[in-house]
Amino acid sequence: MLIALLTDFGYKDGFVGTLKGVIKSINPSVDIIDISHGVSSFNILEGALILNSSYRYFPKYTIFVVVVDPGVGSDRKAIVVKTKNYIFVAPDNGVLSLALEGEDVEKIISVENPKFFLKADNNTFHGRDIFAPVAAYISRGVDLDLLGKKINKIKKLELPPVKESENQIVGQIIMFDKFGNAITNIKKLPTSIKRAWINDIRIEKIAKNFQEGNSEKPSLIKGSFGFYEVFLKENSAKDKLNLKVGDTVKIEL
Amino acid sequence: MLIALLTDFGYKDGFVGTLKGVIKSINPSVDIIDISHGVSSFNILEGALILNSSYRYFPKYTIFVVVVDPGVGSDRKAIVVKTKNYIFVAPDNGVLSLALEGEDVEKIISVENPKFFLKADNNTFHGRDIFAPVAAYISRGVDLDLLGKKINKIKKLELPPVKESENQIVGQIIMFDKFGNAITNIKKLPTSIKRAWINDIRIEKIAKNFQEGNSEKPSLIKGSFGFYEVFLKENSAKDKLNLKVGDTVKIEL
Amino acid sequence: MLIALLTDFGYKDGFVGTLKGVIKSINPSVDIIDISHGVSSFNILEGALILNSSYRYFPKYTIFVVVVDPGVGSDRKAIVVKTKNYIFVAPDNGVLSLALEGEDVEKIISVENPKFFLKADNNTFHGRDIFAPVAAYISRGVDLDLLGKKINKIKKLELPPVKESENQIVGQIIMFDKFGNAITNIKKLPTSIKRAWINDIRIEKIAKNFQEGNSEKPSLIKGSFGFYEVFLKENSAKDKLNLKVGDTVKIEL
Numbered sequence: 001m002l003i004a005l006l007t008d009f010g011y012k013d014g015f016v017g018t019l020k021g022v023i024k025s026i027n028p029s030v031d032i033i034d035i036s037h038g039v040s041s042f043n044i045l046e047g048a049l050i051l052n053s054s055y056r057y058f059p060k061y062t063i064f065v066v067v068v069d070p071g072v073g074s075d076r077k078a079i080v081v082k083t084k085n086y087i088f089v090a091p092d093n094g095v096l097s098l099a100l101e102g103e104d105v106e107k108i109i110s111v112e113n114p115k116f117f118l119k120a121d122n123n124t125f126h127g128r129d130i131f132a133p134v135a136a137y138i139s140r141g142v143d144l145d146l147l148g149k150k151i152n153k154i155k156k157l158e159l160p161p162v163k164e165s166e167n168q169i170v171g172q173i174i175m176f177d178k179f180g181n182a183i184t185n186i187k188k189l190p191t192s193i194k195r196a197w198i199n200d201i202r203i204e205k206i207a208k209n210f211q212e213g214n215s216e217k218p219s220l221i222k223g224s225f226g227f228y229e230v231f232l233k234e235n236s237a238k239d240k241l242n243l244k245v246g247d248t249v250k251i252e253l
Numbered sequence: 254m255l256i257a258l259l260t261d262f263g264y265k266d267g268f269v270g271t272l273k274g275v276i277k278s279i280n281p282s283v284d285i286i287d288i289s290h291g292v293s294s295f296n297i298l299e300g301a302l303i304l305n306s307s308y309r310y311f312p313k314y315t316i317f318v319v320v321v322d323p324g325v326g327s328d329r330k331a332i333v334v335k336t337k338n339y340i341f342v343a344p345d346n347g348v349l350s351l352a353l354e355g356e357d358v359e360k361i362i363s364v365e366n367p368k369f370f371l372k373a374d375n376n377t378f379h380g381r382d383i384f385a386p387v388a389a390y391i392s393r394g395v396d397l398d399l400l401g402k403k404i405n406k407i408k409k410l411e412l413p414p415v416k417e418s419e420n421q422i423v424g425q426i427i428m429f430d431k432f433g434n435a436i437t438n439i440k441k442l443p444t445s446i447k448r449a450w451i452n453d454i455r456i457e458k459i460a461k462n463f464q465e466g467n468s469e470k471p472s473l474i475k476g477s478f479g480f481y482e483v484f485l486k487e488n489s490a491k492d493k494l495n496l497k498v499g500d501t502v503k504i505e506l
Numbered sequence: 507m508l509i510a511l512l513t514d515f516g517y518k519d520g521f522v523g524t525l526k527g528v529i530k531s532i533n534p535s536v537d538i539i540d541i542s543h544g545v546s547s548f549n550i551l552e553g554a555l556i557l558n559s560s561y562r563y564f565p566k567y568t569i570f571v572v573v574v575d576p577g578v579g580s581d582r583k584a585i586v587v588k589t590k591n592y593i594f595v596a597p598d599n600g601v602l603s604l605a606l607e608g609e610d611v612e613k614i615i616s617v618e619n620p621k622f623f624l625k626a627d628n629n630t631f632h633g634r635d636i637f638a639p640v641a642a643y644i645s646r647g648v649d650l651d652l653l654g655k656k657i658n659k660i661k662k663l664e665l666p667p668v669k670e671s672e673n674q675i676v677g678q679i680i681m682f683d684k685f686g687n688a689i690t691n692i693k694k695l696p697t698s699i700k701r702a703w704i705n706d707i708r709i710e711k712i713a714k715n716f717q718e719g720n721s722e723k724p725s726l727i728k729g730s731f732g733f734y735e736v737f738l739k740e741n742s743a744k745d746k747l748n749l750k751v752g753d754t755v756k757i758e759l
Contacts, residue, residue: 002530004523010291010431011264011517014307015477017257017288021311024255024286028312032286033530033538035523038516041432042487054520057634058527059534070487073462123462125477128310178516179547209579209629224521224631234548234576263544263684264517267560268730270510270541274563277508277539281565285539294685295740323740326715376715378730381563 001139002031004058006051007067007127008039015125019065019132022118026136033058042070044095046175048157049183052098053225055086064099065127065135066090073123078111078130079154080144087144089135091126094157112148159185169251173198173230173243180236181229184249189220189228194252196220198230201241203249207231216240254392255284257311259304260320260380261292268378272318272385275371279389286311295323297348299428301410302436305351306478308339317352318380318388319343326376331364331383332407333397340397342388344379347410365401412438422504426451426483426496430476433489437502439481442473447505449473451483454494456502460484469493507645508537510564512557513573513633514545521631525571525638528624532642539564548576550601552681554663555689558604559731561592570605571633571641572596579629584617584636585660586650593650595641597632600663618654665691675757679704679736679749683729686742690755692734695726700758702726704736707747709755713737722746 003023009015016037023032035054039047047068055064069076069091077092083103088096092110111130116137118129134147162185163170171186182198189206196203204217206228213219213233218241223229230237230249237243256276262268269290276285288307292300300321308317322329322344330345336356341349345363364383369390371382387400415438416423424439435451442459449456457470459481466472466486471494476482483490483502490496509529515521522543529538541560545553553574561570575582575597583598589609594602598616617636622643624635640653668691669676677692688704695712702709704724711718712726712734719725719739724747729735736743736755743749 002534004527006520006523008431011289012291012293012431014259014288014303015431017259017286018307018310018477020286021257021307021315024284025310025312028255031530033523033526035520036517038518040518041489050520054524054527057524057531059531062527071464074464122475122477124474128477178514178518178521211577211580221630222628224524224628224634236547264542265544265546265684267512267541267556268684270512270539271560271563271730273539274510274560274565274568277537278563278565281508294742324717327717375728375730377727381730 001027002033002059002062003135003139004033004035004062004064005037006035006039006047006064007037008041008043008047009037009067009127011037015127018128022128022132023136026133027139030136030139039068042068044068044070044093044157047095048098049175049225051095055099056102058086060085061087063087063089063135063138065131066095067127067131068095069093069126072126078126078134080109080111080134080138080147081105081154082107082144087138089131089138092154094155096154097157107144108151108154109144110148110151113146116142116147162186167253169253171249173245173247173249175245176238180238181223181231182237182243182247183223183225184228184230186228186249187226189251190253196249196251198241198243198249199247203230210234254280255286255312255315256388256392257286257288257315257317258290259288259292259300259317260290261294261296261300262290262320262380264290268380271381275381275385276389279386280392283389283392292321295321297321297323297346297410300348301351302428302478304348305355308352309355311339313338314340316340316342316388316391318384319348320380320384321348322346322379325379331379331387333362333364333387333391333400334358334407335360335397340391342384342391345407347408349407350410360397361404361407362397363401363404366399369395369400415439420506422506424502426498426500426502428498429491433491434476435483435490435496435500436476436478437481437483439502440479442481442504443506449502449504451494451496451502452500456483463487507533508539508565508568509641509645510539510541510568510570511543512541512545512553512570513543514547514549514553515543515573515633517543521633524634528634528638529642532639533645536642536645545574548574550574550576550599550663553601554604555681555731557601561605562608564592566591567593569593569595569641569644571637572601573633573637574601575599575632578632584632584640586615586617586640586644586653587611587660588613588650593644595637595644598661600661602660603663613650614657614660615650616654616657619652622648622653668692673759675759677755679751679753679755681751682744686744687729688736688743688749688753689729689731690734690736692755693732695734695757696759702755702757704747704749704755705753709736716740
């Protein structure tokens with residue numbers, strides 16, 4: 001069995017190590033894989049985008065523990081979602097929504113049975129006290145119905161919409177990757193476009209690979225997040241062009 | 254067997270990979286878990302706090318390799334500490350002291366037998382040459398007494414003391430976590446307090462979860478390090494309030 | 507079997523997790539070890555230096571996947587290099603050259619057989635689509651000759667040369683490690699030197715361990731990359747002395 005972890009816990013503290021210790025204490029033979037712990041703090045959308053770009057490359061029946069959880073300790077639910085291929089364990093805050101769009105959801109459980117939790121004297125670390133132990137018990141074969149009660153609806157997170165008209169498409173930057181590439185919310189573009197801008201900077205072209213780009217002037221490319229990205233060749237578009245989340249990408253058709 | 258790694262080696266170089274290569278070369282079947290490699294460079298106190306917040310969540314008999322080691326290559330000892338539940342391998346510089354307060358220490362060995370070291374032509378990387386191979390040999394069942402000689406005393410690191418008087422408690426910030434929460438040295442507070450400050454900024458309240466806080470005005474919460482933390486809701490207290498290690502937290506009772 | 511990963515993918519996105527998912531999907535029983543994913547973006551030399559400082563500590567027959575690949579999607583080759591002890595999978599851009607200097611190369615394959623690739627609808631992530639699956643198939647015992655055709659020559663990367671004359675040695679800084687130590691291209695120095703400078707700052711001495719250094723004035727030490735490093739005791743030489751890659755180190759004999 002494989003448990004894959006995606007969190008905004010970072011790489012400084014012992015938070016991630018603690019999750020792994022908890023999991024290994026409950027199921028010593030499970031294999032633990034890190035997707036990333038570098039999600040920007042509290043950024044549910046970024047967590048959703050990263051999960052969506054990676055989960056489908058994991059083996060069938062992988063259990064994903066996704067903890068981007070600004071509402072920890074409040075009354076937001078903890079959920080387990082079983083799809084045809086995978087199991088997801090996460091807070092009910094929308095972080096699973098993009099991944100679940102591509103999955104056949106079979107069952108959703110609101111996790112409520114403290115028998116599968118760690119006892120704790122503080123209320124700030126449900127990754128340790130709820131999500132990790134629940135995932136570990138699932139990896140040992142615990143029946144999902146024992147974890148809590150079935151529910152039908154979970155919180156959904158929507159990407160900001162792309163505005164399309166006859167002769168233009170207007171999108172925006174929704175996150176940056178490690179290289180400073182600017183991921184937009186635009187999934188599809190016609191094969192030929194007239195002109196394009198990021199803010200008021202002209203975009204040179206739609207490139208097929210990063211080498212076709214220019215190191216000073218931005219280009220667009222269909223990237224591995226499934227969206228068009230604004231990039232500079234071997235350079236950070238974010239830093240060099242002073243971009244930020246929400247900036248406008250305009251395509252003239 | 255499980256070996257858990259905690260270092261200040263960072264995520265840029267091959268230092269951590271090298272440790273793992275050394276361990277796997279000696280014991281291919283051992284399971285290696287990262288606690289964190291993001292301890293601030295040379296910061297023994299931070300390493301001690303992170304170890305103390307995470308080690309107890311690991312399975313019994315886990316071997317911890319803790320390398321925050323500014324004195325590498327000098328005459329500071331390398332030690333192995335066996336407790337009732339765990340084994341710790343580290344430089345003798347105090348990095349284990351907080352964790353060991355909670356453990357029944359059974360044996361301390363000053364590691365001196367070069368038979369269990371890697372031969373090296375430089376003197377800057379005892380993680381690779383001493384701590385990793387020693388831990389790997391221990392995971393293979395090597396008798397601890399073969400590693401060196403028994404000792405009774407190791408270096409102790411003390412947290413800065415909390416000053417308590419009849420009507421106030423004065424503590425300080427001892428580290429920051431990834432979210433910018435400011436960990437203090439205060440472990441206990443009475444259920445009701447009158448007023449509190451971080452430096453000269455008023456602290457709003459003692460919160461039960463982060464959502465109860467305010468995104469501009471600081472609150473206190475009992476955090477997962479076992480201490481009270483100054484935090485802002487979904488914001489970095491460190492950055493927004495310009496805090497640094499050593500800053501004063503004052504509680505009026 | 508062991509697959510070791512070294513990339514410039516960073517720790518923010520799901521890139522590394524995706525590689526691992528792909529590998530585990532093809533070979534669930536293979537052990538995956540991270541060397542580092544913090545190589546500076548697009549920095550082939552840094553990747554080569556980090557690989558060279560760590561690969562030899564891994565068990566025989568480890569498969570190394572090294573992806574620092576600014577040319578992804580262009581016509582640069584993907585290669586597999588089998589040496590007496592190891593197998594390396596990487597883009598043909600020089601990133602393997604320093605490691606291969608120390609190895610007996612037995613076979614080089616230009617990877618071209620799409621049967622061992624993932625099908626993808628974009629062209630920006632050969633780590634996912636080519637390097638990871640190829641490594642996973644190799645770990646399952648696939649004959650290297652099935653992957654593509656034998657070649658004899660791969661791209662070589664040269665370190666900037668050290669200039670040696672009768673009474674001086676002039677080198678330069680080639681990278682920084684996590685601690686801010688400045689790695690030079692100087693491998694050997696005579697046992698006694700007259701004077702030394704980093705830029706126009708006098709270097710105090712050649713130290714045997716970091717504790718012998720000074721926290722304000724730079725010293726030299728033979729470091730774990732196999733080169734002399736300029737360092738400050740428990741301090742970042744990079745930040746405190748304002749150093750950058752290419753800065754001159756001059757030794758008077």
